[in-house]
Amino acid sequence: MTQGAWGSGPATGFLAPAWSSADAAGRTLADVLPAVARALGVDLGGHASSLELPPAPAYVVVLVDGLGHELLAEHRAQAPYLHSLLGTPPATCGVPSTTATSLTSLGTALAPGQHGLVGFTSRVPATGELLNALFWDRDVDPLDWQPHPTAFARLEALGVRTTVVSKREFAGSGLTRCGQRGAAYVGADDIAERVAGAVAAAAHRPSLTYVYDGDLDWHGHRAGVDSQRWRGQLRDVDEDVQELRDALPPEVRIVVVADHGMVDCGxxxxxxxxxxxxxxxxxxxxxxxxxxxxxxxxxxxxxxxxxxxxxxxxxxxxxxxxxxxxxxxxxxxxxxxxxxxxxxxxxxxxxxxxxxxxxxxxxxxxxxxxxxxxxxxxxxxxxxxx
CATH class of the missing domain: 3.30.1360.180 (Gyrase A; domain 2)
Known part of the structure; x- marks a missing residue:
């Protein structure tokens, strides 16, 4: 990639967010579900996007928490299948590069400044208290905090069956309601349940199924990305995506994305x-x-x-x-x-x-x-x- 295309600043090594850089427009998390919609034959409207996906009757979007593009590129031995799919330019997440912000950008097709989840923790203006957006530890109505219709709900209104396959503990959480309301929810705590849930949901046509895997991020936080523990989990992720691909009919497309990468802080x-x-x-x-x-x-x-x-x-x-x-x-x-x-x-x-x-x-x-x-x-x- 070139410095100009991604807005990298030489003094900081920062990337300019894609919505502030015309060269990178259309390859953010907020662009993924609108691109899936077009591939399914419907239009979510909204901002223009250059991201195009192949037509298919059903899509499964797999989000691997913490799987940054550069980490994947550096770990071919641990993730040979996913590494073999590299070749197109990476996408960008939003600012800050954190789970609550990114999952809501994906689910709403909006930038953080629009959907309002602007960090892991942020101030509730009405009370001056701090809201933890992952654990939703304050008495804040998620529909007031994030009032925009989600992309899932909008797809449902267009006749597309939408399903979220994620851990049981996240069903009905504040974060889930902010970014994924409108979709059917399937609780799945391990890979066997995730695959079964995705296969069943993708049998509907047209359909969008979203699958969340948070284990790589969990190990990265606790052991670091420069650890055998993290590398072992990446091997599992690679095998899990292959298992899902093998279990789905060939006409069903899979899109693998992440919410952010990670660095080790010593x-x-x-x-x-x-x-x-x-x-x-x-x-x-x-x-x-x-x-x-x-x-x-x-x-x-x-x-x-x-x-x-x-x-x-x-x-x-x-x-x-x-x-x-x-x-x-x-x-x-x-x-x-x-x-x-x-x-x-x-x-x-x-x-x-x-x-x-x-x-x-x-x-x-x-x-x-x-x-x-x-x-x-x-x-x-x-x-x-x-």
Whole structure:
């Protein structure tokens, strides 16, 4: 790929989000389901997209949590089948490169600034509390938080049968309701159940079946992507996709995507924002995650907070005000109700740095693999068709 095509910045190694780069338009997670719709013979409308998929009577979209394009490209030995499908340009996830944001972009066909899930954790403007979008740990109505119809619901209205095959514990969760409402839900906790659920759902014509696999991400967080444990799980993923392909009729197409990649953050690239001088001054609340912090400020303190974070963090992160980040297109078009959920200041980590808070997010300090920032390792995702 060329630097110009993906908007890579030489100073930071960041990628420009695809909705802010005309060269990369049409290859984001938000473009996948509209492209599937066209391949099924219907039109979801919305923004223009250059992504085209082969016509088929049924599609199965498999999302492997944490399988970045660059990680897959580097691990041919562990994933020979998936690696053999590489060849088309990768897609990009959104900003931040994190699960809650990405799954909702896929499910709604919208940018983060439109669907409103702008991070792993973000501020609830009405209460000033922090919402964890994965665990949905606040009394927030998902339909108020994300009011747009999902792509699944829109496809159903067009006569396409839609099904979500995912873990039983996620049925009815806030995140599921934000991004996947309108589809039938099939609980599946292992590969045998996932394959059986996908095969049964794909028997309907036309149909879209979405299958979620979160195990690779789980191992990456705990052991790192540079670990035998992660590589072993990647082998399992590769075999699982082959098993699914073998079980489906040949006319049913599979699209394999991911929600983000991952980098390992070792002790030498960890900073504690509670210890570095000045980083909590003027700050009312920290959100986001270690690779992408939302920083919420006292009234009138935004400029001072941004200046302090820039000075103290230096080359370890890009620090922007909300206005600067939205002007760069980091979140795509931003709805008025979503704007105050974004940090007054945002800090995106460079390289493999992590911006930890031992006070507010002690659990994050136990993790090895991280994601959330705008590096190619985190934002580039495979888009494989078989």
């Amino acid at each position: 002790p030498e690239t960890r900073v504690d924002v509670d210890v570095l001088p000045g980083l909590r001054d003027g700050v009312t609340l920290l959100g986001g995650e270690a690779r992408f912090r939302h920083v919420y400020c006292h009234d009138g303190a935004v400029d001072d907070v941004a200046a302090t974070w820039r000075e103290v963090l230096g080359e370890r992160a890009t620090v922007l005000t909300r206005e600067q980040a939205t002007a760069r297109g980091w979140f795509g078009p931003v709805d008025a109700g979503v704007r105050p959920r974004i940090g007054d200041v945002v800090a995106a980590a460079h390289g493999t740095w992590g911006l930890f808070s031992t006070t507010d997010f002690a659990y994050e300090t136990t993790l090895v693999g991280l994601h959330g920032s705008l590096t190619p390792q985190e934002m580039l995702i495979p888009l494989l068709v078989c």
